[in-house]
Amino acid sequence: MPSEIPKAYEPQKYEDDIYAAWEQSGLFNPDTLPGERKEYFSIVLPPPNVTGTLHLGHAAILAIEDLMVRFARLRGKKTLWLPGTDHAAIATSTKVEGLLQKEEGKNRHDIGREAFVKRVEAFAAASHDTIVRQVRKMGASVDWSREAYTFDAVRNRAVNLVFKQMYDDGLIYRGFRVVNWDPIGQTVISDDEIIYKETTAMLVTFTYDQDFPIPISTTRPETKVGDTAVAVHPDDARYAAYVGKTFEATFCGVKLSIKVVADEAVDPAFGTGAVGVTPAHSLIDAEIAQRHELPSRQVIDTDGRMTSDAGELAGLTTLDARAKATDWLRAHGLIQKKEDVAQNLSTAQRSGGAIEPLPMRQWFIGVNRPFAFKASTHAPIKGIKDGQQVTLKEAMQYVVRTGQVKIVPERFDKTYFHWIDHLRDWNISRQIWFGHRVPVWYCKACGPEHGNVEACRQSIVSAVPVVECPACKGPVEQDPDTLDTWFSSGLWTFSTLLNKDVQTDDLRAWLAQSPDFQTFHPTSVLETGYDIIFFWVARMILMTTYAIGEIPFETVYLHGLVRDEQGRKMSKSLGNGIDPVDMIAKYGADATRLALVLGSTPGNDMKLSEEKVAGFRNFTNKLWNISRFVFSAFSRQPSAVSKEPEAKTLADRWILSRFARVQDQVTKHLEQFEYSSAGETLRDFTWGDFADWYLEIAKIQKQNPTLAVSTEANLLFILSRLLVLWHPFMPFVTEEIWKHVHASPPAKGGTSGEAGQRGPRFLMVAAWPEAVNRVDEEAERDFAKVQEAIVDIRNLRAANKVAPTETVGVKLTDAVVAEQASIVHALARARAKDATGQNSVATANVVVYLPAVDAGKERARLAKELDALRAYVTATQAKLANAEFVSKAPVQVVDSMRAKFAEAQVKRQELEKQLNALV
RNA sequence: GGGCGGCUAGCUCAGUUGGUUAGAGCGUCACAUUGACAUUGUGAAGGUCAGAGGUUCGAAUCCUCUGCCGCCCACCA
Numbered sequence: 001m002p003s004e005i006p007k008a009y010e011p012q013k014y015e016d017d018i019y020a021a022w023e024q025s026g027l028f029n030p031d032t033l034p035g036e037r038k039e040y041f042s043i044v045l046p047p048p049n050v051t052g053t054l055h056l057g058h059a060a061i062l063a064i065e066d067l068m069v070r071f072a073r074l075r076g077k078k079t080l081w082l083p084g085t086d087h088a089a090i091a092t093s094t095k096v097e098g099l100l101q102k103e104e105g106k107n108r109h110d111i112g113r114e115a116f117v118k119r120v121e122a123f124a125a126a127s128h129d130t131i132v133r134q135v136r137k138m139g140a141s142v143d144w145s146r147e148a149y150t151f152d153a154v155r156n157r158a159v160n161l162v163f164k165q166m167y168d169d170g171l172i173y174r175g176f177r178v179v180n181w182d183p184i185g186q187t188v189i190s191d192d193e194i195i196y197k198e199t200t201a202m203l204v205t206f207t208y209d210q211d212f213p214i215p216i217s218t219t220r221p222e223t224k225v226g227d228t229a230v231a232v233h234p235d236d237a238r239y240a241a242y243v244g245k246t247f248e249a250t251f252c253g254v255k256l257s258i259k260v261v262a263d264e265a266v267d268p269a270f271g272t273g274a275v276g277v278t279p280a281h282s283l284i285d286a287e288i289a290q291r292h293e294l295p296s297r298q299v300i301d302t303d304g305r306m307t308s309d310a311g312e313l314a315g316l317t318t319l320d321a322r323a324k325a326t327d328w329l330r331a332h333g334l335i336q337k338k339e340d341v342a343q344n345l346s347t348a349q350r351s352g353g354a355i356e357p358l359p360m361r362q363w364f365i366g367v368n369r370p371f372a373f374k375a376s377t378h379a380p381i382k383g384i385k386d387g388q389q390v391t392l393k394e395a396m397q398y399v400v401r402t403g404q405v406k407i408v409p410e411r412f413d414k415t416y417f418h419w420i421d422h423l424r425d426w427n428i429s430r431q432i433w434f435g436h437r438v439p440v441w442y443c444k445a446c447g448p449e450h451g452n453v454e455a456c457r458q459s460i461v462s463a464v465p466v467v468e469c470p471a472c473k474g475p476v477e478q479d480p481d482t483l484d485t486w487f488s489s490g491l492w493t494f495s496t497l498l499n500k501d502v503q504t505d506d507l508r509a510w511l512a513q514s515p516d517f518q519t520f521h522p523t524s525v526l527e528t529g530y531d532i533i534f535f536w537v538a539r540m541i542l543m544t545t546y547a548i549g550e551i552p553f554e555t556v557y558l559h560g561l562v563r564d565e566q567g568r569k570m571s572k573s574l575g576n577g578i579d580p581v582d583m584i585a586k587y588g589a590d591a592t593r594l595a596l597v598l599g600s601t602p603g604n605d606m607k608l609s610e611e612k613v614a615g616f617r618n619f620t621n622k623l624w625n626i627s628r629f630v631f632s633a634f635s636r637q638p639s640a641v642s643k644e645p646e647a648k649t650l651a652d653r654w655i656l657s658r659f660a661r662v663q664d665q666v667t668k669h670l671e672q673f674e675y676s677s678a679g680e681t682l683r684d685f686t687w688g689d690f691a692d693w694y695l696e697i698a699k700i701q702k703q704n705p706t707l708a709v710s711t712e713a714n715l716l717f718i719l720s721r722l723l724v725l726w727h728p729f730m731p732f733v734t735e736e737i738w739k740h741v742h743a744s745p746p747a748k749g750g751t752s753g754e755a756g757q758r759g760p761r762f763l764m765v766a767a768w769p770e771a772v773n774r775v776d777e778e779a780e781r782d783f784a785k786v787q788e789a790i791v792d793i794r795n796l797r798a799a800n801k802v803a804p805t806e807t808v809g810v811k812l813t814d815a816v817v818a819e820q821a822s823i824v825h826a827l828a829r830a831r832a833k834d835a836t837g838q839n840s841v842a843t844a845n846v847v848v849y850l851p852a853v854d855a856g857k858e859r860a861r862l863a864k865e866l867d868a869l870r871a872y873v874t875a876t877q878a879k880l881a882n883a884e885f886v887s888k889a890p891v892q893v894v895d896s897m898r899a900k901f902a903e904a905q906v907k908r909q910e911l912e913k914q915l916n917a918l919v
Numbered sequence: 920g921g922g923c924g925g926c927u928a929g930c931u932c933a934g935u936u937g938g939u940u941a942g943a944g945c946g947u948c949a950c951a952u953u954g955a956c957a958u959u960g961u962g963a964a965g966g967u968c969a970g971a972g973g974u975u976c977g978a979a980u981c982c983u984c985u986g987c988c989g990c991c992c993a994c995c996a
Contacts, residue, residue, distance in 0.1 A: 008958070196994080203996085218996060231996090270995045277996090284996075344994060411923070418922065418992065534991095561990095599932055599944075604924080605989085607931060611945065618958040629955030672935085680933070680943070692960075699954095865939070865977085872976035904976080907938075 005631065005740065009624035011588025011617075014736045019136055022735075027765055028143045030080045030520075033073065034765055041072035041079045042520035044493055045135075045142055046528045046536070047086035047150060050124040051095050054134035056562040056596070056608065057529060059580035062138040063593040064559055064675065065527050069141055070728035071670050072524075074768040080520050082496050083135065083142035085128055087151035089435035089485035090193075094185060094350045096120045096434075113433050120434045134581060139589045139731045141764065146516070148496040150488045151436065158495040159488050160439040160463040161507045162547045167461045169371040171392065171546070172428070174459065176361045178279075178286040179427055180346070183304035184353030187431040188362055190484060191424060192534050194355060196344040205272060205337035206329050208249035208256055214239060215336050217271030219343060220281075221329065222321035225254040225310045226299035229277035231288050234262035236273055252328050253311030261292045280359045296359060304356055318356070363429035363438060363481065367392045367542075376549035378511070379522055384549075395545040396420055396538065405541060407556045408673050409603040412530060419534050428484045435482030441466040445474030463505055486535055490543030493523045493552040511548060526553040529561055530603055557673055560605040562596070583613050590730030591617035597729060598679040619683060620733045623726065626691050627737045630719050634702065634712040645717040646710040649701065650786065653779035655694040658685060659718050660774035666725050667771065679729055686722060693787070694718075716741070721769045731764065738763035862915045869908045876901045 026032035030040075043065055048058050065081060073079040093108075096119055100106050108116045128149075135142065148155065166172040179188045201219040208216075214230050232239040242260040249256045258276075265288055266275050279289035279296035289296060299310040306313040306321045312328065313321040329335050346355035368391050375386035383402060384390060390398075397420055399405045400413060407413050429438055441460040460466050460476065469476050488495070499514035511517045522544075526537065537556055544552035583592040594616035600606035647653040662685040669678035698715055701707040720741050727734040880897060 005955090007956075216996080220996085265996095267995055275996045282996075284994080341995085346994090415923070415991065422992070530991095601933080604932095609931075609945090612931075614958080615945065618956095621958045622956065625956035625959090627955085632955070669935095674935080676933075677935085684943075691956085695955075696960095862939080868976045869938095870976090875976080900975080911938095 005624075005628045007625075007628075009588075009621045009733055009736075011590060011620070011732060012585070015137075015139070015584075015589055015732045018732050018735050019139060022141065022762065022764060023136075023144065025762060027073075027762060028081075028141050029145055030078045030143065033078065035076060037076055037078035039077045040520055040524070041069070041077040042523045043069060043081050043525050043527065044496055044523055045081060045083045045140075046526075046532075047084040047148075047489070047492070048131050048135075049088040049091055050085040050131065050149070051088065051092045051127045053127075053130055054138075054580055056578060056580050058131075058135075059138060059583075059592060060559055060562055060596045060600075061527065061529070062135060062140045063596040064557070066138070066140050066593070066731070067597060067670075067675055067728040068525060068527065068557075070731060070764060071768075073141070073764065074724060074727065074766060076767070078519070080146070080516075081140070081142045082146050082148065082520075083132075083140070083144060084148035084150065084492070084496060085131065086489060087124065087149065087435065087485065089430065089482060090185065090187070090189070090350045090432055091485075092120055092124060093432045093434040096123050099123070108433065117433050137581065137584050137589060138593070141731070146496070150485070150492070154498050154500045155488055155491070155495050156436055157463070158491050158498060158507070159436045159483065161505065161510075162491060162543065163439050163483070163487075164461055164463045165507065165547060166365065171366050171369055171371055173364055173366060174361060175364050175425075176359060178281070178283050178357045178359050179362050180348075181302060181356045181358040181360065182348035182351055182353045183302065183356050185348055185351035185432070186302065188360060188427055188429065189348055189350075189355075190427050190486075193349045194346045195349050197347050199343050199345045200340050201343040201345075202326075203271070203337075203339050203341040204326060204329065204335060206334045207336075208251045208258065208276075209332070209334065212247055212249045212258070213242060214260065214274045215272045216274050216276040217337075218276055219341065220318075220322065221325035222306065222310075222313055222316075222318055223278045223281045223299065224276050224325065225252050225256070225306075225313060226278045226280050226297045227251075227256055227258060227276045228279060228289065228294045228297060229259045229261050229292065231261050231263040231266050231275045231277050231292075232273060233266045233268040234264065236262075236266075236268045239274060251311075252313050252325055254309070259292070259294065261288070261294070263288050263291065281357050283357055286357075286359070298359055300356060300358065302358065362427050363440075365392070365426040365428055367423050367425055371546075374508075374549050378518065379550045381545060381549060381551060386549075392542050392546060393420055393423060396541050399541060399545055399551050404554075405551050405556060406554065408558065409601075412533060412556075412558055412603060415530075416533060416538060419538060426484075428487050429479075429481040430484055431480075432482055435485060436488055438479040438481045438483060439463060440479040441476040442479065443469035443472060443474050444477050445469065445472055486539045487543075489536055490539035491547065493526070493540060493544060494521055494548055494550075497521055507547065522551045523553045525555045525557055527557040527559065530558040531561060533558065555673075558603050560600060560603055563605050563607050578608055578610060578613075583610070587613045587617035588620060588732065590620045590733050594619065594679065594729055597675050598683070600676055602673065619687065620730060622687060622691060623722075623730075623733060624737065626686070626695065627719060627740065629695060630712075630715045631740050633699070634708075634715070645714045647714075647776075647779075648707055648710050649697075650779060650782055651694060651697040651701070652710065652714055653776050654783035655689065655718065656714065656774050657776035657779050658689050659721070660772050663721065663725065663769055664771055667768070670728070682722075682725055682729070686726075690718060690722070723763060724766050724769060727763050727766075735763045738766075862911055866908065866911045866915060869904055869911065873901070873904055873908060876904070 022028065027034075030037075045065065046061055048054075052058075069079055069081040096116075097108055100108065100111070100116075100119070111119070132147075163172060180191065180194060181187075182189055203217050203219050204221055205215055205217040206221070207214070208224070208227070214232070216224075216230060218224060232243065234243075239260065243262045244260065246257060246259045249258055261277070265284060266273065275285075275288075277285045277288050277294065279286050279294055280298040281300055286296070288294070297309060299307050299313075300318060301307050304318050306316050306318070308314050310316075310321065313324055316324060326335075347353060348355060370389040370391050373384050373386065373388045373390050373395070375381070375384065381395075381399060381404060384395065384398065397417060400407065400416060407416065439462055441462065443460070459479075460470065466476050466478075468474065494511065494517060497514055497517040497520055498510055499516065502510050502513045504510045504513070526540070528536065533556075537558075540552045544550060580592055583595075591613050595608060595613040596606075598616070599612075645652075645656055647656050662681055665681050666678045669675070669681065695715075698711050701711040720738075723734045723738055723741065876897065880894075880901065
């Protein structure tokens, strides 16, 4: 009953119950959505790390995606938002290792692989519940019945199948090369997991020994015991005489055999223009070495210590060795120069360890290797034929270039292509224990690791566990490495849609037997922060186009990162984080969501402050009170409740016109991913037009018996539709108010009757309002004048410049009916006070009359603009008519002149029409 | 070194194909308010749209250059 609606909206009272009711209703599940839904809309939740807690990045993802999803659902689409969590191999492993060290002073090797993995899994399971609870708090309408995990049995099978397929296609290979070794995490990492840190380093210029003719510069003297060459630029005259020669030198007790080679990679202007080449410990040097067939000598091991090949430096850490090597050089008088230089130190994203390039045998995905493309029969990529030879790089570029995958905002296309251009083969094996194990087995008895029986030379790659060597029936052991976590994430859009009950070793057959996949793939939108465009977005495109011949999603929507008031990234260590969980507790999920969506545009970072959230809490309360007024101020006659809107007064015409316009704009904005604009349009209408103006007018209109019913009908009409429009932005408060919209009015005598349901019980499955053609420009113009007049009157009255009985005029067009006079009149009275501070009871005579004065201003403006245009048209006409000019000007110039001219002509005609309408 | 973005009111930001007098929220100030809401209402002040040049009848918007801030990529050893 209206009188029972509390004065202020307290989100904490309602949110949990509403969410529980939604969840119970089955409406999150597309299979149990009401009505016939032909089109689908699907989106996967970027799986939060299972060990994490909800931060503002997640909150932004949830707010925006829930907005997309609820909009789609309200528009009658078969809508799936699929949740899940990410095992985040390295991140989780590192975290648990840290805890283990802290709590028990042990490392993972102390407790062994099996025990360690168990521990990680226990930890993951516990924190999984936390993050999932927090996702619910945000109001996310995800289908929990389909929840997936990147490291569960189904996803593991998918990973193994794709691995095998890639191996069979020659895309996955095992190679021995210089990789990024993280000595702290004790694993290799991919190029994308490196973070560069600005540091200063000592650049030392020296020669290996007294007899060596070419000085070189380095910041890492200790690695020079592994040098096998000195490279110079081919055009460098200083060293031309030495190129091709080999010199013997002894450095720190190591006998070096240094060949001088010429290579384009060397910058002759840097340092001495000569580079000591260390093939084993520098990627660039390894490439030089490959070009010149130079030998490689490893002098650093996986613990970051010098190997026994490092002569006097053997056994030292790299830092100690660096000091010792420098001392050695000084002692031998070989140093020519020492200077500080700025340097970008490579560190591991997760462990922070300084990356040590080491030559190792690892698994890679070859991005430049051609393979026979296998097209999808379900949703084929346009333009790549079945069997066509393509590379992964080409496929990744192709789907974006042809617009089959659209990136919003568009400018990230460039970032994406730039990344692909520089992409090297992707190192997918990791030496950590937590993660999808590389599905490769080696024969213990006769495999390449232990013998050289011909039949066993190949690794045994299999999607299903291998128990014995197919060749010799001997025992096998699985590759100890695990896969990069992004390998499994890359399959996410389709691996989450696989039917877990199907047993098959053929991925395509599996997909064919998975109804969810058939219905919901490719997904409609992938929404995430731009910071993981390479890690995730690009990898999904790579994996999905390759593995199933489909695009993973049609649109990529990249939101900006949420920063604090000083523009810093939110982080725990800085202590500057606004905790969304706190915000929800304090201001409600709706306010938190609004603060994250309004005032932020895709791809641009946003700053968030608590004040902003508080501001939107005020708005949720405003909407609540608007509803409270509408429900309580009227008798709620059934006749009004079920009535269509009726424009009896100017104010009615105006508000219905404005609403029709707003409804249309909001729908368009949402369709175009302009969420902030959609929300702002709605807020301005709701607060500014509807609450501040129409509600005030409604108070007056309802006193007029001939207007009471239609006014109520209009209020209810707009309010109920506003709730639908607002629902994707703030689902909780709108859902709560919705209950009142459809509650029956109190029966005569005071007892409330049976709830007379009209429309669906849940707002979340109400119908998105149909577009209506009710825009009434005349009413909008007239009402604007009334508003202006009212404001003028108030100001004049406030300044006591108008006597209480003075007449103030406002001109309206002929559609004005008698009611308008009283409306304007009453509003002026309500807001005016005389100079003594007393409410002025004496009525200001506000009369609506019809002098044609106020068109003057606008006419003058239009005339001015028109004059300018006319002058232009005349001048251009002359120019274009001038054959001499045209013959001199290039064709394009003349064409663009003509186009502009035509445009100006159209514009001129429009203006003339407008002007004539005013006269 | 290469690329991308930003610079609009005190603060945070909109500004959608170039077009009336450049907008919103917060903040500030003034006024109002017993009846939907003080989590309120009305109004005001506050902007040479970073700078310079160009295209145009007309530029915050398009082009060129410059400055400052930020991000991404590369990694000169």
